[in-house]
Amino acid sequence: MHVSSESIRETFLSFFERNGHLRIDGASVRPRNDPTLLYVNSGMAPLKRYFTGAETPPAKDLCNIQSCIRTKDIDDVGDRHHLTFFEMMGSWSIGNYFKERAVELAFALLTEGFGLKPEQLYVTVFEGDKELGLPADEESARAWERVGMSRDRIVPQPAADNFWGPAGSSGPCGPCTEVFLDTGDAYGPAYVPGGEFDTTRRYIEIWNAGVFMQFDKGLDGTIRPLPFTSVDTGSGLERICLALNGLDSVYQSDLLSPVVNVAQEILGESGTPETRHLVIADHMRAAVKILADGVLPSNEGAGYIPRRLIRKSMTVALRQGADSFQFQPLADTIVDTLKDHHPGLLGRKDAVLAALDAECREFGTAVRRGLDRVSTLIESGGTVSGADAFRLFSTYGLPVEITRDLVAERGAAVSMEEYAAEYERHQRLSRGGERTDRRLRVDDVLPASLSGVPVTEFVGYERTEAEARVVGLFEEGALAEAVGEGGEADLIVDRSPFYAEGGGQVGDHGVLTGDDGLRGEILDTVRHSSGHHLHRVRVSTGELRAGASLRLEVDRESRRDTMANHSGTHLLNAALRTVLGDHVRQAGSLVDPRRLRFDFTHPKPMTAQELAAVEALVGEWILRDEERRVEVTSPETAKSAGALSLDGETYADEVRVVSFGDASKELCGGTHVPHTSFIGSFRITAEQSVASGVRRITAVTRGEAARYSLSQGTELAAVARLLHSSPAEVVTAAERVVKQAAAKKVRGGGDAHAEVTRSESGSGVKAAVVSGPQDVAGLRTAVQRVTEQESRATLGYGGETRLNVVLAVPGDSGRSASKLLKELLAGFGGNGGGNDRIAQGAVSGADGDALNRRFLELLG
Incomplete structure (x- = not known):
């Protein structure tokens, strides 16, 4: 049974x-x-x-x-x-x-x-x-x-x-x-x-x-x-x-067999599952769980694991002859098998699919070239060096574990030591040189003498100065009795007004003073895994000793700006949900004295009107001078009262809930302004994509916002002078100039030298052919312009013995440019690729008129 x-x-x-x-x-x-x-x-x-x-x-x-x-x-x-x-x-x-x-x-x-x-x-x-x-x-x-x-x-x-x-x-x-x-x-x-x-x-x-x-x-x-x-x-x-x-x-088991069956289906295989089917099932199951808990694929740290798992699955599928990696059927089945006991999974499904789609699109364009390169290296020299493996990773995104497995199948081996050395050398160059200092790491196990010492009491919510006693002093990662002038140390004290980096907010910096002329700079504050605050210190004068009494002072201006940016982040989150909808979820943040950065789930770029509405709403809340309210309660009580929390985050038994009027209520351990008017001003400086389905807004507050507005006004005035316009009419003047330039190029004049022939296919589909430009860049520009302005399926070609070919279709056509291009060039011995909107390739010895006739046949 x-x-x-x-x-x-x-x-x-x-x-x-x-x-x-x-x-x-x-x-x-x-x-x-x-x-x-x-x-x-x-x-x-x-x-x-x-x-x-x-x-x-x-x-x-x-x-x-x-x-x-x-x-x-x-x-x-x-x-x-x-x-x-x-x-x-x-x-x-x-x-x-x-x-x-x-x-x-x-x-x-x-x-x-x-x-x-x-x-x-x-x-x-x-x-x-x-x-x-x-x-x-x-x-x-x-x-x-x-x-x-x-x-x-x-x-x-x-x-x-x-x-x-x-x-x-x-x-x-x-x-x-x-x-x-x-x-x-x-x-x-x-x-x-x-x-x-x-x-x-x-x-x-x-x-x-x-x-x-x-x-x-x-x-x-x-x-x-x-x-x-x-x-x-x-x-x-x-x-x-x-x-x-x-x-x-x-x-x-019933937990995995449905996923294994789908892995077989996407490879078009049946019968007894083989290792490749089990690998895909396991790796995608793990990747979905990791993504659902809020980790995005990246090249280092925690994000490297889902990237490695997804890319290994893709490589296995593509090596078996699959045209593409069909991740959605796998993700749907995985979510279905887990949803009853992982309640947050369904709510995060769209974000998971978006992250998978972004990873597959990014890696899919390079994986075949990477696999071909591995084969070439093995066939030419019989092996792949550690340096080769690193270049495959840095150039094609091929994880070293995949390269190692491919090479092992040929009876050879990759030197992982050489790979590690290459990777470290790359990291060193990226950092600008080798670090020689040895800090106490946040994951180092503290000496037994500190095991019973209570965690640092944080008093920084109420004040920026405090008297403290040294309970742990470290130099070069080891316990020290004293650190002299010019030395660097890691300091643990019994109480501190310094905020330790966490929740997206950077750690505080400032100064410490003590007896006998002691003075030191606190360069940063981080949280040790034991719960203690680690203060990164440089001793300026005197001697810092274990057990000493100190006075700690946070840099007030820096803290003030950081608080404004953190509170501004909360208001931004609330405004995004108001303007865009409740599907918006925080996907990451960074708060420092200079700016705030906020990542959130949203399927497409924000329009200028949406950005303006968000800015205006945050500005309105700032002007209302809403008072900060803080409540300490259980996570369940906070969430039931409408407080926002991070998906997948595990909270302590008691949490801080920070509210600003009716505008914002969030679980947060960071520092905040007492009233929203302290934020001063709020300006969005950038909005961009960081992954499929995840957008990023960068913004500034207080003095940085004032400087940004002043700079924008100065630049606007300069542009207005160039267009012989006033700042109030600069948009109209710029639109006029752009339209004139576009009309000139589409007619075949100007620098593009493009000739445009318009026609209809047999079924009445509006089409166009662009000829003239010899290079791909010129063709793409001309083809995109015609497609967008005239909503026509457009074919472009140029060159002599070898024709560069570009094909684009309107967004509402229901056709795929990449599929059309492949069908078009298949009959002429050419090849190419792209996406649903635009694709490019090349063909030798083909006649432009023949290409045009075949293009119209495919359209109708």
Whole structure:
């Protein structure tokens, strides 16, 4: 009997609820305040602060289902059980029960809740480690024996397999015990006690039944007991589907098989799914989840992962002979399989499709050339160097992992070390040289001496000055007792008025002063993963010492301008939703003292009238002098009251809600003006596309807005003088000049030297042929002009023995210029490409009249 993923979810959560665990929601795959991770990769990751004692959990025992992204598993995708995106069913006990109870619960759920037989299972335990000075975990082994597991099914394993952590160079860690499913003789020989335990084919891990955090590893390598112990468990939903239904692979589960079927369909294939179908299904499923949680594809950081996944899927499809990559059927199926348990997915579907479309269009134009280049390199030299791989990435956008796989299929290898060196050299040149300073990174694990120090108290909402005490002083990333004049340091204090970069707002800068003539510049403020504010300091005079008392002063002018831009961003968001509609969602922002930048979802460029309406509305709210109101409440209460929040963002139990009258209400931790009149003035300086379906507005406030308006007025006056007009009539004068120039060129005069012949096809479609210009640029200009001004399908050609050909169609014609061009040139041995509106190509030895006749035939 088939066991659905739906019933498995409920069995798991209900079991732990009956056993005293509080069911909590899963978090976004985008980590919140955790720069150590690109993505949430385990059920425990969003709960780290509970385990370190930095925050108090809502209950000591918890359970949930958490979406996870494992980037390290990407290269293993296509086997029986590895996935990039999976759902982790997890349970935790924080300072409550420990190993024996964890094993009891795991065995009871597996055998009674899920109905697995003990003879189907093996478990592993930590075998001990002499270098760590830790004995074997006999406590866990005995606990398994007590619940009924025979000793020959309890397999000791080394630290590499059964000892977790720490996450960095120091911190919480401990042994773990894992449960494996025996999938039978068809997948290899049975385990013999003392022999090799095959965890890649026959025995598949279905549950890490306990990471037992009981130790604290110091920076000196010493392992000491933690003040309290905790249990962290995790079981992959997809793997439990495999186990309970006797499947050969996770791809046969109801979560993945519909996606695999669509992957086969888009390749025009059927039968038993092959690795390529599994790779496309996994990669697109992970990409959709990542995009839905608000990450856009890019060349670095978190954005590189969806880019790599999408481009690998496209490459696989195109190498199989597909004309294009049909992402929408895959995305529709993925959303349909996930929507019931990922409620934000449906609301983000349009944004996901827009991001996929933009990525496919951008990469599609280059991927075939990149693949051809890989083949040429292999055929000419038998291999691809690391430098070649980097050039393929920088020129064609071909991720190095794809190049590596293509080369491996030919029996060769890419030097990843050489690639990494080329990439680093490129990064160095981009930055303008090598950095030699060593700062404390925001993801560095702090020394044990700071583990119990409360996080920095931020007092900057109320004031820009504060007395503070140094609780942590670092030079070149290491603890220091003192930093002298001219030195640079990273500073942690007990309280600070300096805002730490976050929520799109840059960190504050200013000065510090102290005894004995101490003075230093605070160059920037960032938030450490521990919650402390890190102040980047340069000591100007005197000596900065650990434990010293200081006076901290924020640069007031910079803070004032930043607050104006941040409040202006909130008003801009509200105005966009008023003018364009409620489909507008924030997709990113940047707020600094000079400007504000706001990314938002919208399917097309804004018109001049829409931009003017947004500017006017923000200006009206500024003039109303709306008072800032701040309320601290729960995220649920805030959202139910109409406060805007970021899609996919995970919020703390209490959030700040910032309101300005009836104009704006948002969840926000940033700093803001007390009244909207403090914004002074608001001017939009640019509106542009940053991805398909995502627009960006750049704007300025206060003094920058006044300077922008003055500059515009000066330039307008200059243009008016050139056109012999007044500023009030400059638009009319400019339109007259443009029309005169356009009419001259269409007639064939001027610099274009274009001749235009107008006609109709057999079915009455208005057409035109442009001839004359020899180069593609001239042809495109002439063809576009005729198409736009006369709403005609237009063919342009020019040249001698080799004709350059350009074809354009009106936007409302219902035809595709690229398809028409391919059909046109196919009969003459030429080739080309483009988009639905305009396309270009070339053909040798063709007659222009013959091209024209065939063009009219195709139109009618």
